[in-house]
Amino acid sequence: MGEYWYIRPGLEESVNGFFSAQPEADMALESQIPEKDFNQAGKGSAEVKNLLKRLGVNPGILRRVAVAAYEAEINVAAHSLGGTMMCRIYDEFIHIIFKDMGPGIADIEQAMTPGYSTADEMVRELGFGAGLGLPNIKKNSDALHIHSERGNPTLLEFLIYFMSDE
């Protein structure tokens, strides 16, 4: 069974408190991510970015949310049978959850390694497959959790605080 956690140092208490309480969000947004639909892919992330922009979130944070969400959205479109993206917006941070329909990741540590990719020819032709998406999500998130195993759905969720300054 594969489980991966990353929490930005200093945020452990706040992040753990959030995941154990799972409070109700102030605002929520959901979108579908169909398999290999690269006309659609990326729209959900753009929508979230625009919503946060209207809420007055600063440009540096907007960029981090957009990049992490886009990488995760593309991964679901490129590597899975399709899934959903759910955004929950709170006062201090955004929580975005990606759930897909498999086929899962056999070794998450390996998948997190920069340069590791199983992208197929069609996906590579579009400019994906550098093996940098997951490292890029980690870099831009304040907390990242992945749950996956071969033959099963993948869950990937991250938190980004509106006040953090990475």
Add this chain to the structure above:
Amino acid sequence: MKLKEIVAILDGEVLLPEVDLEMEVPCAFSSDLISDILMCTKEPTLLLTGLTNNQVIRLCDMIDIVGIVFVRGKRPLQEIIDMARERNIPLICTNYTMYRSSGLLFNAGLRSCKI
């Protein structure tokens, strides 16, 4: 550097006639890998690429791309040009390779984006 100087240096063709060629371009980045572009672009940047699919324009929804140069004679389809028009992103085509285009612009004083 102004966009019109970039067009001249690259012997380029401007695909959207309505763009402001007097626009200042602060820096540039060259890549054909989307994750690489997302990772390295943190300020307003001109992108040089051989990719012409719609995800290149989608990138501009996520990060601050001030214009796109399609290298090696690549040309996007009309629907991609329309997507760029909606976002007001200047598009330029050049026959020069990515290496040559980057070198010419760098020598003319256009700096690399901070990574």
